Amino acid sequence: MSSRILVAEDDVRQAQVLRMYLESEGHSAVVVHDGRSAIDAARRQRPDLIVLDVMMPKVDGLDVCRILRTESTVPVLMLTARSSEDDLLLGLDLGADDYMTKPYSPRELMARVRTLLRRVERTAAPDDGVLKVGAITVDARRHEVRGASGEIVPCTRGEFTVLSAMAAEPGRVFTRKQLLERTRGWDVSSTERTVDMFILNLRKKLELNPRRPTHLLTVHGVGYKLTAGPEPAGD
Known part of the structure; x- marks a missing residue:
């Protein structure tokens, strides 16, 4: 299954690693490095999923998630170096669908991406309710x-x-x-x-x-x- 994935990550090297893994699984990846660009790209590209870093310049990932969640139900996988329970709960409360703390395994991240994309397919809910x-x-x-x-x-x-x-x-x-x-x-x-x-x-x-x-x-x-x-x- 090929999907459009938006990667919002200010670490250029890490973003390219994610792009490589996503494209190796047949997805198309759009990469941006700050929160403002993430909002613009999400509105313009209408991705199937967003991989969103919390700590980004211009607009941080939490605010990006808050803004986009008022406009779209696109799945959001949040990446954070913050490991405190309060920070993780805040991300989920703002509408993130899943999260991973840094450092993380790219292979595990790909597994999370596959899970979220399958969930989107399932929630194109049945007409019979x-x-x-x-x-x-x-x-x-x-x-x-x-x-x-x-x-x-x-x-x-x-x-x-x-x-x-x-x-x-x-x-x-x-x-x-x-x-x-x-x-x-x-x-x-x-x-x-x-x-x-x-x-x-x-x-x-x-x-x-x-x-x-x-x-x-x-x-x-x-x-x-x-x-x-x-x-x-x-x-």
Whole structure:
């Protein structure tokens, strides 16, 4: 699958390494070295994905992400030398879809790129409103959740809202704040602790072993993600 990738990285050498890896996988890469150019290129090129460094001249990556997220849903993979939890959470709260801390392996970055691009394909969502992630099915029109055996699993409105958001983008890491924003439209009293309770209850309803979840996973220090479950063992 060939995609247009925008690389916004002020380290010229690192940017060229990324370009080489992207082009070796058949993608076309546009490289810029400052935040203002990143905004202009994103608007002009309409890329399928943006690899965005945080520390850039003119406009930093966090502001670039904030600006572009008001205009587009393009996936953003953020690169940061900042390793503190607050900085990583800020990037995700601004709308970044994934992040990597420097130094990083270019091969791992390519794997993240492939994952994000596959997610974009999946979220060109089905017309029937049914989302399926592994053994879990979420039917938005019927407001139904089904588990592994196909039985209807009763969910509260909050649980359904959180699960629907995660099912629309399987594999994406959501912060508690991002999930909370999904529920605020109908329950202004919700808190981030409420999100933890929604996840806990959903695990009890959907996981074979809620203490060892395989679908609703915790990403420590960040939040939660929904996956299809463990890959089948090879021969």
